[in-house]
Amino acid sequence: xxxxxxxxxxxxxxxxxxxxxxxxxxxxxxxxxxxxxxxxxxxxxxxxxxxxxxxxxxxxxxxxxxxxxxxxxxxxxxxxxxxxxxxxxxxxxxxxxxxxxxxxxxxxxxxxxxxxxxxxxxxxxxxxxxxxxxxxxxxxxxxxxxxxxxxxxxxxxx
Amino acid sequence: xxxxxxxxxxxxxxxxxxxxxxxxxxxxxxxxxxxxxxxxxxxxxxxxxxxxxxxxxxxxxxxxxxxxxxxxxxxxxxxxxxxxxxxxxxxxxxxxxxxxxxxxxxxxxxxxxxxxxxxxxxxxxxxxxxxxxxxxxxxxxxxxxxxxxxxxxxxxxx
DNA sequence: AGATAAAGTTTGAGTGCGCAACCAATTTTA
DNA sequence: TAAAATTGGTTGCGCACTCAAACTTTATCT
Numbered sequence: 001x002x003x004x005x006x007x008x009x010x011x012x013x014x015x016x017x018x019x020x021x022x023x024x025x026x027x028x029x030x031x032x033x034x035x036x037x038x039x040x041x042x043x044x045x046x047x048x049x050x051x052x053x054x055x056x057x058x059x060x061x062x063x064x065x066x067x068x069x070x071x072x073x074x075x076x077x078x079x080x081x082x083x084x085x086x087x088x089x090x091x092x093x094x095x096x097x098x099x100x101x102x103x104x105x106x107x108x109x110x111x112x113x114x115x116x117x118x119x120x121x122x123x124x125x126x127x128x129x130x131x132x133x134x135x136x137x138x139x140x141x142x143x144x145x146x147x148x149x150x151x152x153x154x155x156x157x158x
Numbered sequence: 159x160x161x162x163x164x165x166x167x168x169x170x171x172x173x174x175x176x177x178x179x180x181x182x183x184x185x186x187x188x189x190x191x192x193x194x195x196x197x198x199x200x201x202x203x204x205x206x207x208x209x210x211x212x213x214x215x216x217x218x219x220x221x222x223x224x225x226x227x228x229x230x231x232x233x234x235x236x237x238x239x240x241x242x243x244x245x246x247x248x249x250x251x252x253x254x255x256x257x258x259x260x261x262x263x264x265x266x267x268x269x270x271x272x273x274x275x276x277x278x279x280x281x282x283x284x285x286x287x288x289x290x291x292x293x294x295x296x297x298x299x300x301x302x303x304x305x306x307x308x309x310x311x312x313x314x315x316x
Numbered sequence: 317a318g319a320t321a322a323a324g325t326t327t328g329a330g331t332g333c334g335c336a337a338c339c340a341a342t343t344t345t346a
Numbered sequence: 347t348a349a350a351a352t353t354g355g356t357t358g359c360g361c362a363c364t365c366a367a368a369c370t371t372t373a374t375c376t
Binding site: 012013014015016017018019020021022023024025026028029041045048068118119122123125126129130134135137138139141142143144145146 | 170171173174175176177178179180181182183184186187199203206226273276277280281283284287288292293295296297299300301302303304
């Protein structure tokens with residue numbers, strides 16, 4: 001009985017470790033991406049989101065939502081991407097508060113170049129370890145936690 | 159066919175988002191812990207590891223391994239815990255290179271106090287969303303990725 | 317012995333990010 | 347139509363963490 005509680009307690013804290021345990025994996029992906037292409041994962045994801053958005057442009061708030069970053073985080077992220085010439089600013093005519101981030105030609109090219117090895121890395125990471133149904137299960141389970149992205153495979157979905 | 163590949167590509171990148179999507183959740187837990195007890199999650203985990211280690215002491219390298227932090231990260235983490243009087247330094251007789259981190263009485267008490275609400279928060283997070291078997295599945299699946307902790311519920315296991 | 321490699325720890329510099337505070341534009345209320 | 351509340355975006359600051367480079371103590375090779 002006391003053993004049960006002990007085990008409970010112990011494993012409860014282990015769930016957090018389980019959840020956190022993959023920051024290392026993500027860091028690894030990030031390291032590859034930065035080394036090979038000078039992009040952080042967030043850079044990459046931002047470019048990806050833009051490339052899929054209509055007109056290849058997105059408001060900063062949309063990026064906040066989709067990248068799960070704060071507004072200031074997005075500002076600085078875009079600072080970098082703008083400095084690198086991968087995105088541009090554009091103003092909204094109907095609402096002077098909003099600034100769009102627009103993918104440049106260079107950005108589109110960069111994304112295309114980088115995606116090749118990045119996607120390969122992700123594939124290696126996941127497809128080597130999980131079957132299709134397991135991936136679905138994982139997506140289902142992880143998707144239940146708060147703050148999870150909408151559904152796997154769907155980001156802005158025009 | 160091209161559709162298949164497209165979908166593949168899209169979801170592949172989504173897996174990363176899925177994996178990263180929970181930093182917010184962890185941050186939430188962290189915020190609670192800091193607000194209520196002045197401990198970061200890593201502080202907490204370090205104390206927890208120490209409390210379960212034999213002699214309530216651990217070499218720094220062991221903490222590096224178990225906390226998934228770099229050596230310098232552990233140094234600074236312990237700096238904080240030492241300053242707060244929650245752990246002490248101790249030297250190893252057989253190997254003059256190693257320094258132990260030892261749990262103090264204050265540390266033990268602090269951990270015990272904090273664990274109550276922390277464990278409750280974790281329980282709420284997980285038990286509300288998953289059945290026992292689902293938790294096992296999740297642990298199994300996540301445990302396959304590189305850098306995952308040994309097995310759920312097992313940290314240093316004397 | 318003396319050189320040299322190896323292991324553990326610390327320090328310095330830099331990065332990514334959130335938080336709080338702020339400005340500016342817009343919508344709501346009265 | 348003026349005041350109040352909300353929303354989009356930026357800036358200053360601090361924290362946690364990594365990486366690279368220094369020491370320091372111990373083990374190994376000649």
